[in-house]
Amino acid sequence: MNNERILIPIPALFSFDECLWFLNRNYDDCLHVIKGNAIFKTLEIGGEVILIRIREKAAFLEVTILQGRASAENKAYLTDYVFEWFDMRHSIQPFYDLLIADGRFAYMTEAYKGLRLIGISNLFEAICWCIIGQQINLSFAYKLKRRLVERFGIETEQDGDVYHVFPAAEILSAANVDELKAIQFSQKKAEYIIGIANAFANGALSKKFLLDLPDFDSRKKALTDHKGIGIWTANYVLMKCLREPGGIPHGDVGLLNALSNHDIIKDRGEAGKIQALFDQYQGWESYLVFYLWRSLAVKDLA
């Protein structure tokens, strides 16, 4: 064990507690472990398995490498990864200015102060997670993800806890529909995931490919060209992985419920009112979605 540390300065309007809260909601996510006030996560960097612990230390996030080499390359990768995961690169003050000016959501600037849009930087994982979650309840979705990861992903163990890495596309492209159906995936979900895995494995789809496209609409088109990726999934992925500020998962049940709770809409068919709302948040649409999702949990916890 080496226990080398990386210290990342905490920016303004950043709350590690809100990160912890989000990652430790009522769901059983298999891709990280929360113990005390620390996050444990396994990553695969160039074929090497790295286990890290992230916790708050005064004005820093302390990233400790518990397994794997603390090479300069790995430390640079991990620093970049944490910045990206917790969206620490830029100020969210302009978003807060909009919330306060709006009034309807001004309370969020205190209630969820410092909450950042927690991302999924692995594009393949982000798409698979969407396909898993399509049209089923979230707790079942997390169960399906856990079965998939435990069946096909690599894992590491420390102090009696097991840590998983999301399966590589090359692995899942070699799986067959029946193997996924055996772990309660529907026929369609199984077909979609294997199809997407094939697209990644043969190079037809990658994060770099999307990033190299000229604009938002061409990225969306490149995503929805694949079976299993509709408008909702494309926007979710653009929001959580590519961090497109304009990514709005239109039609999302949780989003609609949150808008209804805030009396923005009365039923689910008022696209005009939703558009008008997001028009006020240009450049911060995906942040507003994330904060609206955050607002849903208050009742759950009560």
Added chain:
DNA sequence: GTCCAGGCAGTGC
């Protein structure tokens, strides 16, 4: 048994 869940593809107009 019914309704719903962080939808999608296919069809018809």
Added chain:
DNA sequence: GCACTGCATGGA
């Protein structure tokens, strides 16, 4: 383009 339909699968 838009509305409608069938599809899946588990949980409340």
